[in-house]
Amino acid sequence: MTSWGQFRTAEPEFAALAERILQRGVALVIATLRADGSPRVSGIEVVLEGSGAGTELAFGSMPGARKGADLRRDPRFALHAAPADQSGGDLGDGDLKVSGRAVWGGPLTGPVTGDAFRVDLSEVVWTGLNEARNRLVVRWWTPASGLRSVERE
Template sequence: MTWWEDLAAAEPEFAERVRARFAVRKHGTMATLRKDGSPRISGTELEFGEDGLFIGSMPGALKALDLRRDPRLALHCPTEDAPEGDETSWDGDAKIAGRAHEVPGPDGSHRFRIEITEVVLTRVGEPGDHLVIESWHPGRGLRRRTRT
């Protein structure tokens, strides 16, 4: 299993840039799988700590029940638009995929520690005619590619 702190130790600069994308606002977006296998999108708050990456939810929340049934999830950072006419100054877009492991939460709430299976950071390159996509996977490490 690979946790956030493993990524932060292996690629600290990349991990910090990803974490900064999630910190631009309080709420990110999470995708889970419903009982019938269809996707569910929910708002969620992420907590990056020295002991891992966590999400929480209210007792009995559907997203928590989804994760108990099927722990696979995808997280997307809050989105910010690039300044008009200056796309290359956009700090990018971050995504994390993984599996949720339930741990004790306060006051009966749900709390999950996230096992990392993929982390992706996308931004506009310079000049602004291409995307720069950086991705990290356990066992493979950090890769960078461009796309026009």
């Protein structure tokens, strides 16, 4: 299992960028797999819990929600944070994709009911522009291969 904290320890600058994107207030979308294998997309909010290497990327699902049922049956997911400004073509901080497995943690604690999940991280991918803003940059991190990057015209 790879936690968000392990990613943060391995690549602190890349993790800081990813966290800024996840927390900027733009709607996030999670893709899960239905029982028949077809995809389902749902809006979602995420939180970073804990500190240091013990930090977990976590989220919840409302009681009886199909998203939670999907993840308990097949924990694979993909999460997407779209660019902040989609109206003028400005990628801003870029977009972010996170994939992995959702680990069910039991019922949510506190005033909200539902299911709690934490992320077993497989991949973090960022797409944005270089500093000159003339090339597309794709950076991705996996636990096995670390951080890699390509630039495209």
